[in-house]
Amino acid sequence: MNLKLLIWRQAKHDAPGKIVEYRAADVSPDMSLLEMLDVVNEGLIARGEDPIAFDSDCREGICGMCSLVVNGVPHGPQHATTVCQLHLRHFHDGETITIEPWRARAFPVQKDLIVDRSAFDRIIAAGGYVSVNTGGAPEANAIPVPKDVAERAMDAAACIGCGACVAACKNASAALFVGAKIAHLALLPQGHPERARRADAMVRQMDAEGFGNCSNEGECEAVCPKEISIASIARMRREYIRALVVGRRK
Secondary structure, eight states, X not given: OOEEEEEEEESSTTSOEEEEEEEEOSOOTTSBHHHHHHHHHHHHHHTTOXXXXXXXXXXXXXXXXOOOEETTEETOSSTTOOGGGOBGGGSOTTOEEEEEOOOBTTBOEEETTEEOOHHHHHHHHHHOSOOOOOOSOOOTTSSOOOHHHHHHHHHHXXXXXXXXHHHHOTTOBOHHHHHHHHHXXXXXXXXXXXXXXXXXXXXXXXXXXXXXXXXXXXXXXXXXXXXXXXXXXXXXXXXXXXXXXXXXXX
């Protein structure tokens, strides 16, 4: 395959950026998009040019590091697929592929295709955990959890924190990410003791990071590589209202 690439290049966070054209020649359709970028970078390094900076880690669709906007869609056109699992066979020979970083105020570009997503880390640090000291690992069936509840909790826990929801949202809202993290703990008995504090702290931190408001248009759900449902956003709102009511009673 031969592809024309239009890639965002930006030397550093406070430098102006621009789209630069590259060619990917004789690449295999079985390559992932990231493997294709590796090949392009090998050519750039051989010519003494600065390679294209992009994030990746597991390359198995698990870690969420490979976050790119491909042809205007976070993670590309393939449904429920991360960029590292997006293969060139889903494109046509001679096609033009545009590759850009996430676009959100809370995700500032660091270099080329790399953005700073530490805002998500700070939201998790604000309350996305269970702080009870449990000692050794408890017996799996010690606390009975209804099957439908466990399945909903695990569906929410599938979120890999990639930020595609933010990149797709016209308001750059992080509601789907925060909703998933709040929902999977709120649904389980282990998360109940801290549910009010958790919801309040995480929503406040989300707002402090500069993410926009959710307007329930569903772009986030459409591009999520793990198909997180926007029902998580509804649960987040219920948990936050509950936290406000509990707080007034104290």
